[in-house]
Amino acid sequence: MTSYSISDLAKEFDITTRTIRFYEDKGLLSPSRKGQVRIYTSADRTNLKLILRGKRLGFSLDQSREIINMYDPSQNNSEQLNTLIHSIRDKRDQLECQLHDIEIMMLDLQESEERCRAALSKTANSPAESTN
Amino acid sequence: MTSYSISDLAKEFDITTRTIRFYEDKGLLSPSRKGQVRIYTSADRTNLKLILRGKRLGFSLDQSREIINMYDPSQNNSEQLNTLIHSIRDKRDQLECQLHDIEIMMLDLQESEERCRAALSKTANSPAESTN
DNA sequence: CATTACCTTTACGTTAACGTAAAGGTAATG
């Protein structure tokens, strides 16, 4: 079982150690200790990756915490399991909306780019014909 | 040409008027005035929609400002046009990454859901067999 | 003309997500 120091993870994901400790403060990570020093398992590392992916998608840390809880089926009670399935479905629906937003935005930007190219070709024989 | 009051837009998009004025402060909107009162055109409304879509995707207001500028080819200089095309491409690449992140997250959540269902079926004959 | 429903500006307050600095502990290295 591989383990990581806090600076190992900080370097790998290009964040500060402060950030990693902050996530622990907020209850998103819970590394074990060797004396005072934090020791991270590959499970901790996975959770950190989930947090950072969440950030790239505009999730708050609270939302990323929920995501993390969705990955780990520590639930035993079947009622809890049903609740979890429900929240997973909700999150998937939300992601679908985001996916849709992105696709539309990409199409819009593509049109925008084409308008730019059109404007460029009209000005093609102007003095500022940058070809570098 | 239809026009909107600030509360028209606030109601339509379920935000406060303070938020709309804040976006103006930050240079994302520039409505005309009828005396002191702000009048919004459908172009302003479109820009507001862009901002809110950006928010749903985790964009900062600075990033949404860039997006807005990408939609409007007020550039005439061909050098400026080339720069704009470049930034549009960059943004599209970034969106592609986000799209990828979302797809993976959705697959992960799907697996998670299946694990939950598996755990459920194992506990199916336990006392807490919620069927409501 | 008083009330109501909007609109305005100014300004201080709040929360999330860290940054930064201070003060100190430990383990290896020359």
Added chain:
DNA sequence: CATTACCTTTACGTTAACGTAAAGGTAATG
């Protein structure tokens, strides 16, 4: 054993994106 390279906690600071409150203007309505 002094230096270096990490680690720790505590605590105050910072920025983005608004919220909230105060104080006042305008236009229609009964």
